[in-house]
Amino acid sequence: MTDVGQKKLPLEDLHQAAGARFGAFAGWSMPLTYPPGVMKEHLHTREHAGLFDISHMKLIAVSGPGAATLLSKACPLDAEALSEGQSKYTFLLTETAGIIDDLIVTRLGPTRFMVVANAGNAEKDGAHLEALAAGLDCTVEPLERVFLAIQGPEAEAALTGAGIDTGLLTFMTGREPKPGWFMSRSGYTGEDGFEIGLAEADARALAAKLLADGRVMWIGLAARDSLRLEAGLCLHGQDISEDTDPVAAGLLWAIPKPLRTQGTFVGADALHKTIALGAAEKRVGLKPDGRQPVRAGAELTDETGQAVGRVTSGGFGPSAGHPVAIGYVAAPLAAPGTRVFAEVRGTKIPVDVHPLPFTPHRYRKG
C-alpha cells in the first residue's frame, strides 16, 4: 500500500513481491522493512551482503569545460585536483556556511563529474547548481536511474558472482563500467560496499542475479537508518541542515586544508570565520545508559538541569547491542565520557558522550 502523492520507486513491484512494508520518506514511498525485520536485516548486512534500493537519491551529471569550476564554487572542494575515478564527500553551503546538502562528487573524466544528492534535497540542489552554473560552460543534468546499493563484507563477492567486475575500485572511487552505468565503492552503512546507478531494465536483471545469491537479501530503510547511525554517518535534515555548519557537525575533515582558510566557494567567508572562532556546539555520539532508546528531538541537560544540547538521531543499534544516538552538545562537553542527561517522557536518562562510529568502519581502502 502506498500513499497518494508519494513518488514510487521504479522497482516498487519487486519490493511488493518481496513482502516489504512501505512508508513515506522525503516524498517517496519507500520499503521500510521486509519480512525478516529491521534487526535481522541490519545484522545480515554486517555479516553478509544487503541490497538496498536507494533510487530516491539523485544522480546529477555535471559536464563541460566549466564543470570543475562550478563544483569548486558550489562546494568547499578542489574539483580540479580530483583524479579521475576519485570520489569525495562534500557539501553545498549557504552564504552563512549552513549545509544545504551533503553530497558525493566523483570525477569521471576531464570535464565530467557525477554528483549524488539526497532525495529530499535533489530538486533544490539541482536548481542551486543551475543558478551557480550561469556563465560557466557546463551542464547540470539530473539523471533518471535506478540506484542500488550492495553493502556488507560479502558485497564484492556477490557482485563478482553476478558477473559485475568491481575492477580496481577501492573505497571512495567510482567509474562508469558500461554506458549508462555509474558504480562507486561507497555506502551508508560503515561496511564495504558499492552503489550502482543504472537503467531500470539493467537494474531488474542485476537485482535478480544478486538476490539469487544466498548471501544477499533486500534491506529496508529502517535498517539503513540503524546501520548509518551506528556508523556515525549524518542524515541531512536531522543531524545536519542549513542551520548547522561543517565545523559544528565535525565534518571539517571533508574540507581540504587550504580551503579551510582561503577560497572563494559559496559560504567561504562564513566558514573561515567559524573555523577561526571555533564552534559553540559540536556533533557527538551519545550512548544512553541502559536499554531505553533516546530519540531525535530529546533535549540534553547537564546534572544541574541546564540545557546543553539536543539529540538529532537516535534509536537502537542492533550490532552495538545498546541504544545509540547522535546529537549536539556545548563544545566544552564534547569529550567522550562526558555525562549528560536526555529528557524522555519526563524521565532523565543518563547519556554518555561516545566516540563515533559505534561500530568500526570496515571500508576497503585498497
Add this chain to the structure above:
Amino acid sequence: MPQIYYTEDHEWIRVEGDTATVGITDYAQEQLGDLVFVELPEVGRALKKGDTAVVVESVKAASDVYAPADGEILEANASLSSEPALVNSSATGDGWLWKMKLSDKSQLDGLMDLAAYEKHTG
C-alpha cells in the same frame, strides 16, 4: 471463561472477574517490528481510560499503549525488561504488558470481539 476484548488501537484485554490483562495484538507487533524496550508502569499506579500505560519502543520509534479503562496497575510483565522481543514472539501470550484492577468493567462495553477485530484489521 475469560472474555477477550480488542480495541481499535490494537490492544487485547483479557478479563477475569475485575482483573484485566492487557497486551498488543499480533497485528500491532508486526506493524511495530522488533521491539527493543518496553517502559513498564509501576504497580499501584492509578490509570484513567486513555492514559498511556506502557510505551513500546521498536528500533525506529516509540509507541504508546493506552489504558482501555480506569483502574489500578496490579502487575507489569517484568520479563519484558530483559526480553522485550517476547512481545514480538508471543504478543498474546508471554508478551502481555500489564494486569490491572478494573474500576468499572462497563467501560469495556462496545469494544470488539475477535471476529470484529479481525474484520477491523482485515
